[in-house]
Amino acid sequence: MSTAIVTGATGITGTAVVGALTNSPDFTEVYTLSRSQKSTPHPKVKHATLDLQTSADEMSQSLSHIPPVTHIFFCAYLADPDEAEAARINGSMLSNFLEALIKSGQTKELRRIILTCGLKQFGVHLGQPKNPMREDDDPSLFWLEQEDRPPNFYYTQQRILEKAAKDAGNKWTWTVTYPQDVIGFAKANFMNLATSIGLYAAVSKELEGSKLIFPGNKINYLAFNCWTSAKIHAEFCLWASNSSNAANQRFIVINGDTQSWQDLWPRLAARFGCTVPEHMFPSDDGSGKEAYPGFESNSMKLHPRPPVSEVDAKLGLKGEFKQSEVNCQIDLQKWAKRPDVVKAWERLRDRYGLDQTAWDSATWDFLSFLLGRNYSNVASMSKARKMGWHGYADTWDEFQRTFKELEEAKMLPPVADLKGSHS
Known part of the structure; x- marks a missing residue:
């Protein structure tokens, strides 16, 4: 043993x-x-x-x-x-x-x-x-x-x-x-992806109009990614x-599927009782540098040479990879401090007895990075598969399961009540 x-x-x-x-x-x-x-x-x-x-x-x-x-x-x-x-x-x-x-x-x-x-x-x-x-x-x-x-x-x-x-x-x-x-839950651990996304969606539902606007950019929205x-x-x-x-x-070690926000975001909106705007990216180039109407944007340049540039010649793409950026049409750190957003959170907190620490410790900067990248992040599980690992998880199912755990821990409001509420 x-x-x-x-x-x-x-x-x-x-x-x-x-x-x-x-x-x-x-x-x-x-x-x-x-x-x-x-x-x-x-x-x-x-x-x-x-x-x-x-x-x-x-x-x-x-x-x-x-x-x-x-x-x-x-x-x-x-x-x-x-x-x-x-x-x-x-x-x-x-x-x-x-x-x-x-x-x-x-x-x-x-x-x-x-x-x-x-x-x-x-x-x-x-x-x-x-x-x-x-x-x-x-x-x-x-x-x-x-x-x-x-x-x-x-x-x-x-x-x-x-x-x-x-x-x-x-x-x-x-x-x-x-x-x-990583998608998951740990008691008294508020610094995670699902908590911040869930809080953004729940507060968006509580705000007038109940629109779930993608804070990042169109390039990221259409890109492909893997989660664990x-x-x-x-x-x-x-x-x-x-x-x-x-x-x-x-x-x-990833779930085994390849996902994108273009698939996940409408599901997220439906789960929290929100609607997705018909024209979600007003910027002509989809870069996210232009703010969504009524909000402030933020941008950040990453390393001068993206990792793929190390093998650009081997790929037949010498000199074609430019500096990567993180661009968000909604600056989430500023969004979380807006008076209307804070009041919406406080209403949810008081209505459902939620943990204030969940809001205070939300990692808006990390979520901005994940939603604002202008490149895909796809990984292969071939090595593990060949060596005998056959585990698999559906990424949306894992988000769903984690949201439920966050609800039970009083870090998110119960989604059933949210869907029936009126802002």
């Missing part, structure tokens, strides 16, 4: 991993680690408070009561706007944690470590990638480490993990996952933890 440690156990990916492990008959004990709040109670789960920013010696003391485990799922990370600082912080967190495990004896029976990273591996935050992204892409695309590129903490962590396995005499193996724009359900990612991690094919391998 197997036992596990999960770091970042109360985050969105960590919560889902804990759920998958507790539902698995193969795992008898799950030790969850987080800096503050406890994991969801379960007979298999034992929780410990651990600050990954402390030294290896301090962490080893916190871990001393945990017996040796067979698996470790590292789902923790700490965001920082300075990429170099993010690499330093997250690299230290992982290296000190691994050292602490050795000091406190947890690695004696260790078989595998699963490290959660993301599609920033391919520079999707820097601009247009080569589509579809694949694990066997040109090294200059898979490891974007050209002199003018910012550091990437995923690269730092993966090298630390590989070195640790080698230093241990390869007595244990590793697997790295790359999910994209936290649940399907957790199931993949469970599969990878015991699959010999997954040893010392890196995997893109």
Whole structure:
């Protein structure tokens, strides 16, 4: 039988991993680690408070009561706007944690470590990638480490993990996952995609006219993207933890479908009882630089060279890839501060007893980035499929399921009432 440690156990990916492990008959004990709040109670789960920013010696003391485990799922990370600082912080967190495990004896029976990273591996935050992204892409695309590129903490962590396995005499193996724009829910975790989209839709329904205007741009609306359900990612991690094919391998992990806002947005509007404007993009070129009437727009240029430009000549498109941009015809951060929007939220909050923290912690900047990109983000699951993974999730179904969880947690109003309400 197997036992596990999960770091970042109360985050969105960590919560889902804990759920998958507790539902698995193969795992008898799950030790969850987080800096503050406890994991969801379960007979298999034992929780410990651990600050990954402390030294290896301090962490080893916190871990001393945990017996040796067979698996470790590292789902923790700490965001920082300075990429170099993010690499330093997250690299230290992982290296000190691994050292602490050795000091406190947890690695004696260790078989595998699963490290959660993301599609920033391919520079999707820097601009247009080569589509579809694949694990066997040109090294200059898979490891974007050209002199003018910012550091990437995923690269730092993966090298630390590989070195640790080698230093241990390869007595244990590793697997790295790359999910994209994760859809999921975690109690008291308000920094997620579904919460912000749900709040935008619910407040739009409460406003006069009940129009659900796409805040981004027409290019993004018609582009194609892939998402990752936290649940399907957790199931993949469970599969990878015991699959010999997954040893010392890196995997893109997405739902398995390719989606677009042109399909999702009308569904979102229908779910929340809104209408989609007949002419949603007044800008002639669809760039989103022109504000939607009555609102303010915002624009941001990304890295001077989009990732795909590293192989433009190989693609027969030398010099054709221009600097990518994020353009929103509605500036969501300013939208959320408008008096009419704030009053609409407060009405919903008071009517349904909603959690004010959901609104205060909504990540409008992150949502703006996702809706305002002027390029597609499509990834391939071929490698995982060939190695035996057959999981699949429908992206819209995962949004629906997560919205329902947010309603039950009092972070979103109940959609049944919204549809019957009149602004």
